Amino acid sequence: MSIAWVFPGQGSQKVGMADAVLSLPGAEERFALASRLLGRDLLAICRGEAGDGDDPVDLNDTRNTQPALFVVESLIVDELRRQGREPALVAGHSLGELVALYAAGVFDADTGLELMQRRSELMAGAGGGAMAAVIGFERSQLDELVNATEGVVIANDNSAAQVVLSGTADAVAAVGDALTCKRVIPLAVSGAFHSPFMQDAADAFSQHLNDLAFEDARVPVLSNTDPTPCVDAVELKRRLHRQMITGVRWRETMLAMGEAGVETLVEVGPGAVLSGLAKRAMPGITLSQLAGADDLGL
Incomplete structure (x- = not known):
């Protein structure tokens, strides 16, 4: 049975989503690491407990949404790995692509959080549209x-x-x-995301990417800009360079998963947005949602 892991992006976040993963090994440490990087308490923001101040404290602010989803989804990935579970391929929607790359072993959690923090700040600063x-x-x-x-x-x-x-x-x-x-x-967004209006932000993000070492993926990754299976580190980075200014080709991603013989789609993270799309577009697909420790049998 061929299994794909897919990772949702912005819009799947919800207050309280962190509680479902806090019992997973390393959860407190990863939230603490993210909080130090951001300069604000990400766990409190996920719980809706952060107070007013100069820093953004709303979970729906993209500067919080992106790192919060990365922490939640990456912790579930780590537990799946501990259980010896392995997908045939991975894909992520928008910011979820970075979690897919983490799941495929292209970079570690520290690098993923750093990338997500930089990406979210650049996108938040690219206002208009x-x-x-x-x-x-x-x-x-x-x-x-x-x-x-x-x-x-x-x-x-x-x-x-x-x-x-x-x-x-x-x-x-x-x-x-x-x-x-x-x-x-x-949509209640601050900018024209995934469009040429993100060019300045994309250029800055590309400069940041250039300084990072990517590893070849352990399993094939379907990228938003090119939904064909790829494990080559150089090519995966090249695809990520273009992601902020091009569209998310999720319809084609689902077609590619079908052509690859995927029989089970596992949505890793809060909500079931990608499962809902697959239910209508991939007849006969088996769907599973993993939002926290309970879903992992813990």
């Missing part, structure tokens, strides 16, 4: 409108029935108004 989820549409009409409208791209190609647009507020609204679809849902 808008994003909107589009549900139930005709693909050809959507592509035609996006191609004809300056300042908007498909940031997340999540499934045949769900995408996320990113760009200037006017351009995103124009496509949403002209498109025949079930719903257009504006």
Whole structure:
């Protein structure tokens, strides 16, 4: 039975999610490490206990969301490894790609946290723009409108029935108004993520990546920018360089998993967003969600 581990990104976080992993070995140490790196109490933020101050204390602030999800998801990965469990391949949605790379042994937890902290700060600083989820549409009409409208791209190609647009507020609204679809849902974000508007942030992140050593992956990784199986460290880093300015090709990622013979999809982290997408796009797939120690039989 071929198993894939997948890692959700921003939008899966929820207050209290840390409590489910605190009994796992190394949990307190990893939260403490993240808190020292960030300069604020990440565990308290995950619990909704952080008070007011100059530092961002809302879990939904991307500067907290990204490292918090990395800590939670990486702790579950560590326990899976301790139990001797191994996937056939891994993939992550947006920030989840960094957890997938950690799960594949491309870098250690310290490096992953450092990357997540840098990535989140750069994205938070790249203000301006808008994003909107589009549900139930005709693909050809959507592509035609996006191609004809300056300042908007498909940031997340999540499934045949769900995408996320990113760009200037006017351009995103124009496509949403002209498109025949079930719903257009504006997203509460601070910038036009996964679009060319992230170029400055992506350039700075790339400089940071250049100074880090990646190892070849233990299992194939499907990247957001190129959802073909890859284990080569140089290529995986090259793909990550482009991730912040290109769309998340999750629809193609699910197709690639099907072509690779994946029979079981294990979503590692809070929520079941990726499982929901797979349920509709991958007929016959077996789904499992691992959000904490209870789900791991502990």
